[in-house]
Amino acid sequence: MTNPPVTSLPVIHTSDLTKVYAGTDVTAVDGLNLTVYQGEIFGLLGPNGAGKTTTAGMLTTRVLPSAGSAFVAGIDVVAQPNLTKQFIGVVSQVNTLDRQLSVWENLYFHGRLFGMGAIESREVASELLETFQLTRWAKASVYALSGGMAQRLMVARAIFHRPAVLFLDEPTAGLDPQSRLALWEIMKQLNADGQTILLTTHYMEEAEQLCHRVAIMDHGKLLALDTPTNLKHSTGIDTIVTVKATGDLNELGRALALLDGASSVRAVERGVELHVAGGERLLTRVIAAAEGVGAQVQDVSVAEPSLETVFIRLTGRELRD
Numbered sequence: 001m002t003n004p005p006v007t008s009l010p011v012i013h014t015s016d017l018t019k020v021y022a023g024t025d026v027t028a029v030d031g032l033n034l035t036v037y038q039g040e041i042f043g044l045l046g047p048n049g050a051g052k053t054t055t056a057g058m059l060t061t062r063v064l065p066s067a068g069s070a071f072v073a074g075i076d077v078v079a080q081p082n083l084t085k086q087f088i089g090v091v092s093q094v095n096t097l098d099r100q101l102s103v104w105e106n107l108y109f110h111g112r113l114f115g116m117g118a119i120e121s122r123e124v125a126s127e128l129l130e131t132f133q134l135t136r137w138a139k140a141s142v143y144a145l146s147g148g149m150a151q152r153l154m155v156a157r158a159i160f161h162r163p164a165v166l167f168l169d170e171p172t173a174g175l176d177p178q179s180r181l182a183l184w185e186i187m188k189q190l191n192a193d194g195q196t197i198l199l200t201t202h203y204m205e206e207a208e209q210l211c212h213r214v215a216i217m218d219h220g221k222l223l224a225l226d227t228p229t230n231l232k233h234s235t236g237i238d239t240i241v242t243v244k245a246t247g248d249l250n251e252l253g254r255a256l257a258l259l260d261g262a263s264s265v266r267a268v269e270r271g272v273e274l275h276v277a278g279g280e281r282l283l284t285r286v287i288a289a290a291e292g293v294g295a296q297v298q299d300v301s302v303a304e305p306s307l308e309t310v311f312i313r314l315t316g317r318e319l320r321d
């Protein structure tokens with residue numbers, strides 16, 4: 001992802017941004033400090049309830065912060081919500097298309113709502129339908145769209161007025177793999193054309209594939225923030241070995257933990273997962289250790305660390321449980 005370069009111009013800036021929903025004692029977002037730069041695809045990665053939607057909600061003026069501040073395109077979102085809305089495009093986690101309107105009208109009236117003239121709105125609506133491969137559906141009811149098409153239409157609508165930043169809240173959740181890939185391509189293309197994007201997701205592959213930088217969140221708190229590559233390096237692990245075996249798995253875990261370079265071991269379904277730095281003769285050593293405790297090895301697989309690994313090391317839990 002080189003074109004165009006990520007700049008050093010902040011588009012989003014938060015300072016101790018906090019949300020406690022009225023009537024609850026849950027701090028949904030807890031003292032969040034982050035800056036997103038123009039040209040970035042920035043990811044908020046975290047499990048259910050991490051506070052991703054609440055963060056996006058505060059930045060898009062839908063949720064009022066309890067404390068702290070947030071600026072989008074240099075505008076204080078709390079002091080000037082209406083002005084902020086002119087500079088943002090939002091695709092929320094739920095379908096917000098207007099069911100009374102056709103596919104084309106959903107775009108056209110968005111332009112009019114943002115103060116564009118009729119001629120320009122017509123032009124842009126038709127162009128966007130073309131770009132997002134929805135021209136065939138222009139006159140159709142939005143009820144006729146598949147999940148992937150509806151999502152594409154929401155993205156088209158969100159960028160209609162050329163926002164400084166596009167917010168995508170779990171844009172590929174629930175989509176089939178093909179629609180997910182199509183949307184990834186759209187995000188990459190929009191970004192290559194200069195669109196800054198804030199993306200929330202609980203799919204680590206999505207964050208890894210698309211984002212220049214990723215903030216890992218859990219329980220409202222920022223746990224780590226860096227490029228996917230740096231986050232993975234920060235684990236200090238080169239290899240993840242999963243050993244599926246029968247026999248005493250606790251014993252197997254203890255034996256594997258003693259291997260050179262092993263940094264953590266945890267139980268997984270029918271086996272043990274081992275994190276290792278330095279992978280020389282690793283498989284031979286793993287199998288010897290397993291045989292040493294009388295475990296019957298059924299399968300050994302190796303993988304590189306992923307953002308899931310980073311999350312596990314930060315929280316002791318899996319991202320998607």
Ligand SMILES: Nc1ncnc2c1ncn2[C@@H]1O[C@H](COP(=O)(O)OP(=O)(O)OP(=O)(O)O)[C@@H](O)[C@H]1O
Pocket residue numbers: 021024026027028029046047048049050051052053054055093202
């Ligand atoms: N309107 C609300 N009123 C009260 N509590 C809320 C509200 N919205 C969210 N919460 C709580 O705030 C916390 C953060 O929720 P949020 O929806 O921001 O998480 P998320 O990371 O977007 O999760 P998901 O992956 O499920 O979309 C959760 O504990 C949630 O139950």
Ligand SMILES: [Mg+2]
Pocket residue numbers: 052053054093169170
């Ligand atoms: Mg959410």
